[in-house]
Amino acid sequence: MTAKKEALLDATLIRNASLAALAKLDPRVLIRNPVMFVTGVVAGLSTLLLGADIAQGGMQGGTENTVLIALLTLWLWLTVLFANFAEAVAEGRGKARADSLRATQRETLAKRVRDTESRAYQEVSSRALAQGDLLLVEAGDIVPADGEVVVGIASVDESAITGESAPVIRESGGDRSAVTGGTRVVSDWIVVRVTQKPGESFLDRMIGLVEGAQRQKTPNEIALTILLVGMSLIFLIVVGSLEFFAHYSGALIPVVFLVALLVTLIPTTIGGLLSAIGIAGMDRLAKANVIAKSGRAVEAAGDVDVLLLDKTGTITFGNRMADGFIPVAGISERALAEMALLASLADETAEGRSIVELARRKYALNLAAGPDAKFVPFTAQTRMSGVDLPDGWRIGRRIRKGAADAVLADALGEEAKARTPRDLAAAVEHIARSGGTPLVVSVDRKPAGVIHLKDVIKPGIRERFAELRAMGIRTIMVTGDNPLTAAAIAAEAGVDDFLAEATPEKKLELIRQEQADGRLVAMCGDGSNDAPALAQADIGVAMNDGTPAAKEAGNLIDLDSDPTKLIEVVMVGKQMLISRGALTTFSIANDVAKYFAIIPALFVGIYPQLQALNVMGLGSPGSAILSAVIFNALIIVALIPLALRGVTYAPSGAAALLRRNLAVYGLGGLVVPFVGIKAIDLLINAVGLL
């Protein structure tokens, strides 16, 4: 399941897809794709005509004509088969992914317990589990079903579904309480309440979606299908009426030629590739380890106007880090660094470690406190930590670091405020204003300086936001920080807006506000209190390690529990929509060249001067029509990789995207078939096929 580079097509896939393409000729299946259904009907009709022609001994125009009809019939069928093949390949790739997922879903034995207290269990098959069952999972056991940890804490290896090898902690009561079926408990034990219905685990859903089995057409796909049906209808009228006009003009056109004209005009290219594009979109998401609960969600992702991103973990690293030392007058920076280092040696928090690391890196300090040093741990009462050094340290004996008011009160007593050195107060103020956290250090009850702890913005995130802005997506940072701090971080990270002192209610309110203004909002979340907002957002990405409530409320689930994945999801959505639009434009633009191939061929018998329209100089009327039909079929195959991979998409503004895609797929769609049809015609005439 890791995003390893995989070949677009391999031999097995092609073999299976070819067989599936044949099976999809079943009219009941084919009718799901109206354009291909019309093509199929038309191919059937031309088969009948061929039969009639052969039965009459090629009466209509000698063997040459029979060969032409046979070839046209063959290529009409191939057109349908190629479209079926495209869909089958997309499904096949999804199936391959689904199979590897399904492997994790083997039947296992579950240890069912009666209540949360009891440790006595009864062994049942994982398939026999019902929602609400309580299971005991011990070290070494496979988690038999999706559920929520109700008792205990354990480390779980989720590599089977996320590809991440480091085990993660799952415990009851918090926001890390969800476990997924198929993962393995590596230490300790937990009691899990089953949350899935049988056969409806997240994996089941994902398998269904990537296989295309549960695939329903998305709203835009339905609208596009209606347009394609409408265009097919128009061309049906065009071709149907043409025989009457030809009759008026003095001759009849062979039905098989009309049929060929119809198939080349109706939008077979996009009609044949539409479902493949959809399935491939789901597949790309799955490859990014995101489960979409519906195709609709993927499509909506492309439309997102506003991204709500949690500050912690998404925009900044989870923890604050030491960024500098600001001493008071009379103390050198190096001395302050030394004090900070000594005070933090035993501090195992990330912040403490970052202080040590900064001091060592910046001042090349390599100190050890020695065995006699007594470390004072942080407590909620003192809100300080520090060290009491044995005698002999030049810098002093009693070092404390902590929140400014706590340390100053400890050092200066009741009139702390008045006695605080002015430069220290200024430094504290400055750090707070810039969004950082000031940690004051005192030595022997004298303020020594401030450690600047700051939120460190993830590298590259600023550029991502710039990209998003170019795409017209507004980013809003959500944080529990005060507005001052939030504003500073927001400015540094380059987000467009922020929600400070955020509560779940404020978050929900913000989403509703944006939606009322007509915007589509995406967010990610993991906690139970995120669930209402996840449900309210148009795109809610739930973290897989989040609570079941959150996972239920979101419409996408990120197996990697990586909040930045939201951006990926938007990209995949956009790419899918662009692919659809590009191939539709290409398909329609193609018709121009096909007209110039077929129209002169059809009418040259009536008005020889119409040969002037044969701008491509195609060999003969027969070869012209056949070339157009062959091109029409082959272009489907040629575009399968594009449909599966998606149109190349570089984030940029709509105007730039439109300009580029119109040039490539609009103008390309006009020009390519002229070249292609001419080449096929040259080949046909060179081989002497007709």
Added chain:
Amino acid sequence: MSNLIRPALVLTFVMTLLTGLAYPLAMTGLAQAVFPAQAAGSLIDREGTVIGSSLIAQGFSEPGYFHPRPSLAGEGYDAALSGASNLGVTSGALIEAVGARVAAAGIEGAVPVDLVTASGSGLDPHVSPAAARAQIPRVAQARGLPEQTVRALVQSRTEQRILGFIGEPRVNVLLLNLALDQTKP
């Protein structure tokens, strides 16, 4: 539905009164007050009889008159039955008709195209200056006038483009012929 019917009926009635009666009748009154000659059809009165309208072509076939463009209005120049040939450019009938007109025109050299093609209305009162000039020898001869005199008359009766670029230069055949009659009946 029922409360859509009344507005439909009333509106139709009101609009008929307003735009079908009040408006055209008021315009008729106004037009006759402000532009009486035009409103009445730009008729030409000679000694108490209307001899035509300065805007409407009438048939001339005598060699002493300038001829207007061929007409397919009714039996020709029927001012109560305007009409055209409506033949396409590839029509054999059109080519033959033009051929016949060229032969009948009796003009040396290339015949100006307007003189051998039917106008849209069949009542085109004008010919091009070239078409008028092409007829000068015939008219002068029939009237026994010097070509110079007739040419000067055509010259003076040629309407130029308005402001030098709007419309086409043209000669009103009826007015030219009337002027001709005045010069030498």
Added chain:
Amino acid sequence: MSPTDLLQILLFLALILALAPFLGAYMAKVFEGRVAFLAPAERAIYAACGTDASEEQSWGRYLGAVLLFNLTGFALLFTLLLTQHWLPWNPAGMTALDWDLAFNTAVSFVTNTNWQAYGGESTLSYFSQMAGLTVQNFVSAATGIAVAVAITRGIARRQARTLGNFTVDLTRGVLYILLPLSILVALALVWQGVPQNLAAYVDASTVEGAQQILAQGPAASQIAIKQLGTNGGGFFSVNSAHPYENPTPISNLIQMVAILAIPAGLALTYGHMVGDKRQGWAIFAAMGVLFLAGLAVTYWAEMQGNPLLASLPVDQAAGNMEGKETRFGVVNSVLWAVSTTAASNGSVNAMHDSFTPLGGLVLLLNIQLGEIIYGGVGAGLYGMLLFVVLAVFIAGLMVGRTPEYLGKKIEAREVKLAVLGMLSMPVGILGFGALAAVLPVALASVQDAGPHGLSEILYAYSSATGNNGSAFAGYGADTPYQNVMLGLAMILGRYAFIAAMLAIAGSLAAKKIAPPSAGSFPTHGPLFVGLLVGTILIVGGLTFFPVLALGPVAEHLAMLAGTRF
């Protein structure tokens, strides 16, 4: 191109460009209720109708109001035409029309088609012209404008259920736009020589002593609205080629401006009403591009003259003059023909049937594209909006969002309705046309042999379905079959489109508006104009290219090869 020809074209374009913004802004004010100099008359009309002017209608009720009003108008006109011999102002003693001609004429005027199966001065009484045709000239135009305005509101509004009130929109359109402009134009036309009287036909004795009956009538008042309302039904049989209907180059210029001013202005009214003038200009520009392209081709083709006359001693420097008037020449005939076919105005000042094949092809294609190049008053705008919906839907996806236009999502319902609306043109032109190309009863109407005959059939059904009204007049359209079938084509073309577009507007009105961002599909600027033009040419062109190949294209190539039919 001679400098004078170029100058005439530029003058015309300059006048339209100067007038459109002014009219566009004015019309927006009218329909936003900010013009009220005739408020007492308005109030009286609403009171008589029992209409509360502030009560708005949903798209369905609006459509119902349109249909009922037009049905009433049809019934009245149909009755008038069947009984004109009993009615006043009939100095020429016209008899009642046959039922099929009455049906065709009534449908034709109610649908703003103004196809002339009748022959003006030879079939209709003054009363029929005034109380019948003139009235429908006003109200069918006002209907088109009202519908376009309602659709514009649908696009502009946010989460709304209503599109306006038809009675109010129609009344305002007539009172504040059509009537005042008609009075101005009618007076100008009389000044140039267009008759305006109720006198009997004048019996003249010509210079050579022949009898000439000069048809008269209240022509100027009807012609003014016939042009302003993009109607086009002539007072006289040959329409604006008639020297009484269009006596001078000045009257010609006035009428051409009258034809395009309101449609061009409405494109900009649209921009005003959706609150973004650039949107209006984008549509205006797309229309302009297509207009100029058509004009260039037609002008070039007509100036070539008729190569089949090359063997005769004919000086064709003036171009192809068959069916054209001397005072207009090729340039004014072409400018007129391209304007009218673009604008759904059925009037002609030269005979389209006698245009060169390529010239005729442009006229035919202008109509077949749906007359969206400025188009009929109102109809052109909403026809263009259908193409906008289509272009946005097809290409909108390419910016990576589900398609939206002015912040409104284009979804399955809108696409379905757009497709239904779009189908009316191929059904009416190709479906009905195919029948007319094979049924013996219809074939008798064809005048010309060879591919030109097919062009005549196509032109008739294109003109009817597109509600244009001009004709390849050699086609004998006054037969029971043609009167009925062309009448049905007009109904299909008018109401299938109106119903579809109003339904789309109703559905769009109910939607939220997503605020524009760098990621939204840009629907202004040259790129979109190009896209829109491309969509129109490819979608419209693809539908009609095969049959055009058998008609005008084949004729053109035959003409070059020296073939005559």
